[in-house]
Amino acid sequence: MVTPAVSNPAPSLLDRLVLPTSGAWANDARRAALARFRDMGFPGRRDEYWRFAGGEDFAAPEPEEAPILDMQGEAPVFSGLERLKFSFRDGRFEGDLPALPEGLEVSRLSDAGQQDLHWARDLYGVLEAAGQSPVARPFAALNTAFAGDGLLIRVTGKVALPLSLIYCHDDPRSDAMLHHVLRLEPGAELTLLENGPAAARLNTVLEVDVADGARFHHVRAQGRDHGRRAITHLFARLAKESVFKSFTLTVNGAHTRNESVVEFTGDDAVAHLAGAAMGDGRMGDFTHDDTVFITHGAENCESRQVYKKVLMNGAVGVFQGKILVKEGAQKTDGYQKSQALLLDEDSTFLAKPELEIYADDVACSHGSTSGGIDEEALFYLRSRGVPAAEAQDLLVLAFLSDAMEEIEDAAIIEDITSRLEAWLARRRAG
Amino acid sequence: MLKIKGLKVKLEAEDKEILKGVDLDVPAGAVHAIMGPNGSGKSTLSYVLAGREGYEVTEGSATLDGQDLLDMAPEERAAAGLFLAFQYPVEIPGVGNMTFLRTAVNSQRKLRGEEELSAAEFLKLVRAEAKKLRIDADMLKRPVNVGFSGGEKKRNEILQMAMLQPRMCILDETDSGLDVDAMKLVAEGVNGLRDAGRSFLVITHYQRLLDHIKPDVVHIMAAGRIVRTGGPELALEVEHNGYADILSEVA
Numbered sequence: 001m002v003t004p005a006v007s008n009p010a011p012s013l014l015d016r017l018v019l020p021t022s023g024a025w026a027n028d029a030r031r032a033a034l035a036r037f038r039d040m041g042f043p044g045r046r047d048e049y050w051r052f053a054g055g056e057d058f059a060a061p062e063p064e065e066a067p068i069l070d071m072q073g074e075a076p077v078f079s080g081l082e083r084l085k086f087s088f089r090d091g092r093f094e095g096d097l098p099a100l101p102e103g104l105e106v107s108r109l110s111d112a113g114q115q116d117l118h119w120a121r122d123l124y125g126v127l128e129a130a131g132q133s134p135v136a137r138p139f140a141a142l143n144t145a146f147a148g149d150g151l152l153i154r155v156t157g158k159v160a161l162p163l164s165l166i167y168c169h170d171d172p173r174s175d176a177m178l179h180h181v182l183r184l185e186p187g188a189e190l191t192l193l194e195n196g197p198a199a200a201r202l203n204t205v206l207e208v209d210v211a212d213g214a215r216f217h218h219v220r221a222q223g224r225d226h227g228r229r230a231i232t233h234l235f236a237r238l239a240k241e242s243v244f245k246s247f248t249l250t251v252n253g254a255h256t257r258n259e260s261v262v263e264f265t266g267d268d269a270v271a272h273l274a275g276a277a278m279g280d281g282r283m284g285d286f287t288h289d290d291t292v293f294i295t296h297g298a299e300n301c302e303s304r305q306v307y308k309k310v311l312m313n314g315a316v317g318v319f320q321g322k323i324l325v326k327e328g329a330q331k332t333d334g335y336q337k338s339q340a341l342l343l344d345e346d347s348t349f350l351a352k353p354e355l356e357i358y359a360d361d362v363a364c365s366h367g368s369t370s371g372g373i374d375e376e377a378l379f380y381l382r383s384r385g386v387p388a389a390e391a392q393d394l395l396v397l398a399f400l401s402d403a404m405e406e407i408e409d410a411a412i413i414e415d416i417t418s419r420l421e422a423w424l425a426r427r428r429a430g
Numbered sequence: 431m432l433k434i435k436g437l438k439v440k441l442e443a444e445d446k447e448i449l450k451g452v453d454l455d456v457p458a459g460a461v462h463a464i465m466g467p468n469g470s471g472k473s474t475l476s477y478v479l480a481g482r483e484g485y486e487v488t489e490g491s492a493t494l495d496g497q498d499l500l501d502m503a504p505e506e507r508a509a510a511g512l513f514l515a516f517q518y519p520v521e522i523p524g525v526g527n528m529t530f531l532r533t534a535v536n537s538q539r540k541l542r543g544e545e546e547l548s549a550a551e552f553l554k555l556v557r558a559e560a561k562k563l564r565i566d567a568d569m570l571k572r573p574v575n576v577g578f579s580g581g582e583k584k585r586n587e588i589l590q591m592a593m594l595q596p597r598m599c600i601l602d603e604t605d606s607g608l609d610v611d612a613m614k615l616v617a618e619g620v621n622g623l624r625d626a627g628r629s630f631l632v633i634t635h636y637q638r639l640l641d642h643i644k645p646d647v648v649h650i651m652a653a654g655r656i657v658r659t660g661g662p663e664l665a666l667e668v669e670h671n672g673y674a675d676i677l678s679e680v681a
Contacts, residue, residue, distance in 0.1 A: 375483070380520035381530075383480050384590060385508035385538035394533065398524025398573075 013042075013061050017146045026112050029125040033144035036129060040138040049135060052318040052350040053289045057255055058139055058231045063175045063201030066227030066254070074422075076166070077195045077221045077249075077415060083164035086151060090169045091176020091199050093149050103157025103188065109150040109179060120152040123181045127207040127235035131261035135293060140233040140259070143205040147179030155188040155214070167196030167223065174199040181207045184214035184242075191409070192216070197223025197253075202230040210242040212266060217408055218246040221416065222256060224423075226284030229255045238301070240266030247407045249416055250277040250288055251423055257289040264294075264301040264329070274306040274406035278396075278420065280427055281314030281346065289318035290338070296329040296362075305336035308403040310396050311347035322354040325362050332362040340370040341399045343392075393424040431629045432456040432479075432598050437490035439471075439478050448474045450654035451490065456598070459626040463640055464633045465665060466651035467673045472633045473517060475651075476602040480514040481507050494598055508534075509541035513596030515587040517603040522574040527586070530574045531556055531593055538594060559592040563619050580607030581615075588619035599623070600631045605639035617642030637669035652677050 014037075019030055042059040043050040057064065086106070087094050093108055100106060112120060125144040131137060153163065165180070176199035184190060188211070198204075210216050222230060230253065238244050250256050262271050271294065279286030294303045309317035319338035340349035353366040373395055381391035397420060407413050432454065439449040448471045456462045466472050478485050479492055481504035492499045494510055502510065522530065536546040547555070560570060563585045575583050584604055591599055601620070605613055620630065620643050632643055640648070640662065648664040649656045650673070658664065658676055668676065 374522075376520050377522045379482055379504060380516070380522065381534075382504035383482075383508055383514055383516075384530075384534035384594065385505050385541060386533055387505045387537060387541070388503065390533070390537065391505075394525055394529075395522070398522060401524035 011061050013059055016061055019145060020110070020148060022110050022112055023114050025121040026109070026124065029121075030145045033125050033128070033141045036132060037138055037141040037145060040132075040136045040141060043136070043138055049291055049320055052320070052352075053255070053257065053287050053316065055139065055231070055257070057229050058201070058203065058257075063173060063199070063229065064227065064254070065172045066197070066200035066225050066229070067172050068169065069197075069223070069225040077419060078164060078193050078412070080415060081162060081164075081193075081411065083162045083193060085164050085166055087166045087168065088149065088178065088198065090171045090174035091148055091178060091202070093151075101159060101161060103155060104159050104163070104190075105154040105156070107152045109147065109152060112152055117152060119154055119183045120181055123183055123207055123209055124152075124179070127209065127237055128205055128233070130263070131235045131293075137233060137259060137261070139203055139231050140205050140235075143177050143179055143203045143233065147177040147205065150179040150181075153180065153182040154185070155183070155190045156185045158187075158189040162191040162193050164193040164195075167194065167198030169197050169199050169225075172200055172227075175201045177203045179205045182216070183209045184211055184216055186212040187214060189215040190217070192218045194220040195223070197225040197228045198230070200228060202228070202232070204230070204232045206232070206234050208234070208236040208244070210236065210238050210244055212240045213242060214239070215243040216245070219407055219409075219412055220247070221249040222253060224252040226252050226254065228253050231257045232259065234258070234260045236260075236262045236271070238262065238264050238266065238269040238271055240268060240298075242266065242269045244269070244271040245406060245408060246273050247403070248275045250275065251420070252279065252283065252286065253288070254285040255287045257291065259291045261293045262295070262303070264296050264298045264303070267299045268301065269298065270302045272304040272306070272406050274304075274403040276308050276400045276403040277317065278310040278400070278423070279315035279317075280312045282312070283427075286311075286315040287318070288316070290321070291318075292321040292336070294323050294334065296323065296325040296332040296334060298329060300331040301329070302333045303335070304406070305338070306403045306406055307338045308400050309340040309349065310343065310399065311340055311349060312343035314346045316347070317349045319349075319351040319353070319368065321352070321366070322356065323364055323366075325357040325359050325364060327358040329359045330361040332359060332364065334362070334364040336366040337402075338366075338368045339399070341396065342370055342372055389428050393421070393428065396424060397421065431458045432492070432494055432631065434492045435490050437475075437478070437492060438488045439474060439485050440488055442484050442486050447488075448654055449478070452654070452656060454649065454656060456629045456631055458629055460647065461624065461630040461632065461643065461645045462647045462649065463645040463665060464631065464649045464651050464656075465635065465637070465668055467677075468635065470651045471654040472651055473602055476514055476600050476633055479507075479512065479600060480504060505537065505541065508594070508596070509538045511597035513591050513594055513599045515584075515591060515599065515601045515604050517606060519575045519583040519587055521576045523576050525574050527572055527574050528556065528570045531590065534590065535593055556593060559589055562592070562622065563589050564615060565589055581609065581612030584608055584612065584616050585619070588616055592619065592623060597627060598629050598631070600633065602633045603635060604632070605634055605636065613639060614642060637665045640665045650676055
């Protein structure tokens, strides 16, 4: 294990946090996670995966204030969809659990200790712990130890309605840790939606265990508050013939780091991870980091990473993506694409694509590019009467389109696209 | 309609003069052709008129119905009625052909202060025009020009022309990369648009396109100037004798 040097700032966030007590098995998991964290400590700039964008703001004892964005009457994303809603405010679940359809069981993490949820006990902090090697993810261990709330979700059938986690925040100084675990039993299907800023500073862990032949589809839209900071972790374990698709939209936000750690443990499974990020430094600081680690530990699995970033006026984009193909993981088909569209000379894209392969019959590749707007296409559009600014917006959306295509539901693509259009139009209007 | 006077243009990057004083007058309803050897400045002329960057006009003027074209942004030229059918239509991955067409049509209408077309009106129009050019639903759905054959790209240019209804159409080597059948289809599309209020400037290296799109006037361009102007017979002369005779004559 790569262990970052212990460099706890003083006073430390750790001093301020209190271990929640939510029952026997959860308490054990939390204590184990705290021990893991203490071994690692907070990351420093010399740590391999924290060089491009450091985590000082995630480790600070108090979050920086994040003013609440005035949405000016705009309905939140996914509003038009029929879905099962679960709301959190500043990191706390609010309201009652909705009536659940057949094939779906949901409990709150805070109630978990009183219930004998074997499957949850076998999952909470387990995929996180496994994901600490070979690369340490200290904030994920911290989360497992201290998460204040979250859901334990078990899917035993094909659930037609999406399960929707809605993250609101009212407190410009809120600091939240959410930890969800999700188990899809063999053949089960679920779409999970997440949206909203959640808190001024957010740390999330989502552990997803996808059993044989199960299908999981995840679409996330991180809130547009300019000052918000978020470090998210997605740990997934994919069994035989399972399908896993995850898409994240990030617009605005002072600092976002989305870590995804996926392991294929069964043959013939598919994992697609995609992200579209757009930041304008003129509106506020913007640093966006996608850090992905995919381990092919089984045969004939397909992994795709499609990450696209549109950066302007000093915005910073980071991509650190790795595909590890273990010995024996023959017929692996792995591809990663990370691209940045830099709309000016002030913005920065830092990319670190990695392939590590120990099997001899695999197809793995990566493509990482950064560049400006295609001048030929821009002129072509203008010569047809499309004004320069609108033509540029059209090309920006076109650039993001192959990440968007990883979303399976056309209505969601349309919903997200119309918001991106509106964002671009507002930006143009100044 | 289109009046070009003493137009001199150089490449910004190279300080190299490409057009060395071009004079041209295309009246309303007329079809003019410009022929000339490679490197004579034909395509540069079309790009300068459409407003592509990278060129510097050092002298002369170009007007469309009295409006100074050279002072306008490319989109304003388009809204004023100028259309360039590209020699190499640009591929735009991620932008659906239909979205592209609707955005173009409505952008121009907006720039002209006209009402935008509704989705239904647009759809009806585009289906009718696409049918004439044998452009199927799939080609309308695909990203602009991506994976199109040479012929499909050129048909797509003519479809844009038909949808935008420009008054001054410039066709830059529209015949390049076309087989005979595709050329006929493209020519039919163009001929269908000919009327008293619309003019064409057909730029071509070969005479064969002019068998299908019959010009009223043919100009020969060489070394950045129009060196001869005549009737359709001038194109036939080039076809039989090549450019050498004409060029040595004017040299």
